[in-house]
Amino acid sequence: MRLRGFALLALMSLFSACKGEDVGVHFFAEGQPKALSEWRVLKVDGGRLSLNEGVVPYDLNTPLFSDYAHKLRTIWMPKGKSASYAAQNSFAFPVGTIISKTFYYPLPGDGQWDGKSVARIAANNDLQGESLDLSKVRLIETRLLVRREAGWEAMPYVWNEAQTEATLRRAGELISLELVDSDGGREVANYQVPDQNQCASCHATDNKTRALHPIGPKARNLNRDFAYAAGNENQLAHLSRVGYLVGAPAPERAPRNADWQNAAHEKLEDRARAYLDVNCGHCHSPTGPAITSGMWLDASITDRLKLGFCKQPVAAGKGTGNRLYDIAPGQADASVLMFRMDSDDPSVMMPELGRSVVHREGVELIRQWIDAQKGACDT
Structure with a gap:
């Protein structure tokens, strides 16, 4: 009976450990997982898109324009790892970092998805408690920028019709949308999900090395408040407080766009x-x-x-x-x-x-x- 009890206890401990691993973010040191869910950065549950534990959302003072798409940006780093602050360039992120950017649109009118119509609305923070209500938006794609030993690697994932999963599209994809103004005006948008080679067109910021680098996470872009679930806080201060950034000055001494x-x-x-x-x-x-x-x-x-x-x-x-x-x-x-x-x-x-x-x-x-x-x- 005692041996049986020990076996049962060991089995329960193993189950708990596996269960703990299943719910955390999974960094892949190599390869290109076919499903976005394998990374476990984002979760679809109860009609909402939410962030996994340790995934920090952020925004930019002035964002890049992408056919009026709104964007949910996030950063995740392995436990105990931090990025090093830089005043002008992108921060120096550690191996294991995952930066995600999910492109989505608010739905127009009655909020019913008709297969093409999305609202042309100026981008803003649509998060509610750091999650998106999927009854009000249409997810298009999520791009991952992953820091591996050999450098950064980009992967584009396209969301399915049911809005339950995004699948790797290495060759990109063309998605036909119709932008709807508040007054009912309409314009066709041939939304282009980039292929992996096209990612270098923007992220290879040094023409000599042609190595990929993040563009948005710079001090001048991040030096602003963000409405986190726990309340408003300056993003540089927040990243420093949670251990994701070291060496940053007080926000008032950092550059700001x-x-x-x-x-x-x-x-x-x-x-x-x-x-x-x-x-x-x-x-x-x-x-x-x-x-x-x-x-x-x-x-x-x-x-x-x-x-x-x-x-x-x-x-x-x-x-x-x-x-x-x-x-x-x-x-x-x-x-x-x-x-x-x-x-x-x-x-x-x-x-x-x-x-x-x-x-x-x-x-x-x-x-x-x-x-x-x-x-x-x-x-």
Whole structure:
């Protein structure tokens, strides 16, 4: 009887241990799991998409535009591991880090999914207690950026029709959607889930090494409050408090990008530069893939010629729209930058990837910024 009791106790302990492993995040040091659920970063339960234990949500002061999609961003690290703070570049994340970004849309009108219609609503924090109500949104894809021994690796997962699972799509996928305005106006959006090679177009921020790196998790993007389940807290302070970040200064001493939509409290110059930094600066930089263009738009650039003022375009071809300068001060409609942002022609538009429709509000912001600039290129 005593042996039987010991055996039963051992079996129960083993079951408890396995059960504990099953509910925690699972980092795969190699391979590419076919189902997103295998990573156990996100959970679908009771009609909600929620975060697993230790998964921390975050947001950016000014986010990248992606056909009006909203995004749930998260970070997870192995127990006892932390990222090292950097003032300008992405943080140095440890091996084992999983960064996720789930793209989704609010549903229009009565909230019934008809197979294509989604609401065109400015992105905001739709989380309720750090979870999403799936009766109000449509999940499209989740991208993972995983830090392995050899470096970062990107994997795109596409959600199924039932919204219960996302499956790896290494070759990407084209999803036909229809953006619905509040007044009933409609626009077709050919939403492109990138293939794994296309991920490098943005995340290979150093043109020499071509190694992938995170883009969003930088001090200037994260230095803002977030509505966590336990209450509002500055994200840099929160990541430091939970042990995910070391070396960070007090938030008031860290750089901060403006909120591009906050016209009431942020300067036009700051909002425009933040928008260009996050949407263009990872490519148009002194080290990025567009280095040969000579037009650098990341936040550190102050030289007006390098920013594109009165600079003639380099090898842009059809993309110039017969404009003479990348940015003509005071003349948005005479600027190559404006022409390319306001186009949905794949041979003209900028950014080249990540959108199929024009970001109307973003275009208007940059138009106002260029029109407000002083000077003339002929002087």
